[in-house]
Amino acid sequence: MARDLPSAPDAAELFAKALRGPTIRVIAEVKRASPSKGAINLGIDAAAQAARYVEGGAAAISVLTEPSRFGGALGDLADVAARVAVPAIRKDFLVHPVQLWEARVRGAAAALLIVRALSPSELPLLMDAARECGLATLVEIRDEAELERALEVGATVIGVNNRNLETLIIDPTTAPTLIPRIPAHCVAVAESGMQTPDDVAPSALAGADAILVGSAISASADPASAVRALAAIPRSASTRR
Numbered sequence: 001m002a003r004d005l006p007s008a009p010d011a012a013e014l015f016a017k018a019l020r021g022p023t024i025r026v027i028a029e030v031k032r033a034s035p036s037k038g039a040i041n042l043g044i045d046a047a048a049q050a051a052r053y054v055e056g057g058a059a060a061i062s063v064l065t066e067p068s069r070f071g072g073a074l075g076d077l078a079d080v081a082a083r084v085a086v087p088a089i090r091k092d093f094l095v096h097p098v099q100l101w102e103a104r105v106r107g108a109a110a111a112l113l114i115v116r117a118l119s120p121s122e123l124p125l126l127m128d129a130a131r132e133c134g135l136a137t138l139v140e141i142r143d144e145a146e147l148e149r150a151l152e153v154g155a156t157v158i159g160v161n162n163r164n165l166e167t168l169i170i171d172p173t174t175a176p177t178l179i180p181r182i183p184a185h186c187v188a189v190a191e192s193g194m195q196t197p198d199d200v201a202p203s204a205l206a207g208a209d210a211i212l213v214g215s216a217i218s219a220s221a222d223p224a225s226a227v228r229a230l231a232a233i234p235r236s237a238s239t240r241r
């Protein structure tokens with residue numbers, strides 16, 4: 001199936017373009033459960049949820065495909081990509097190129113790569129594999145050393161996770177502190193722990209182009225309105241380095 005896919009030389013460019021605009025772009029996540037919260041909304045129909053997010057102005061959809069702790073499935077990715085026109089992102093703990101092909105075959109436009117989860121040789125290998133299979137990447141970092149590693153492998157969409165994946169503790173100052181150090185040619189994404197526009201403000205002021213929100217909108221009774229409120233926040237005029 002992978003061999004029959006059309007080539008996608010401009011995948012990274014298109015993904016970055018979708019995440020920049022006059023207001024903060026929302027990457028809306030389909031998240032049934034998580035290790036920190038347990039059940040969030042176990043009954044979510046991934047495609048229907050994604051359609052509501054897009055109705056609210058979501059610029060991209062993040063689909064958790066990890067089954068045991070997040071209640072995700074690769075089938076969700078296929079369902080979402082078939083339903084909505086915005087980029088679908090495979091969100092998982094990806095460690096092998098075959099997982100990127102799995103994502104692309106199911107219609108994903110991008111995949112998450114977590115710098116902290118990958119060795120110095122694995123990260124460039126997976127970046128190259130993503131380019132080869134026509135997938136854009138969202139490269140996740142949590143400190144300055146990881147930012148340097150992301151830049152070294154040519155990441156152009158960089159997410160700063162407020163959540164420490166080892167302790168599961170949210171530090172809302174992480175993204176606002178690191179985002180000003182992300183070069184202006186990259187898209188800067190603030191991730192995790194945001195529910196209201198007030199929660200997004202510090203990252204917006206720091207120069208974020210986009211935010212990644214999961215739990216709050218997955219639990220919401222009105223996901224379209226929940227996304228709409230977050231998608232209306234102006235992007236800061238402040239230029240990054």
Ligand SMILES: O=P(O)(O)OC[C@@H](O)[C@@H](O)c1c[nH]c2ccccc12
Binds near residue numbers: 093213215
């Ligand atoms: O549900 P939240 O706090 O809005 O967070 C969403 C997203 O940032 C989070 O799901 C996430 C960020 N990086 C990850 C890596 C793996 C699994 C999950 C994640």
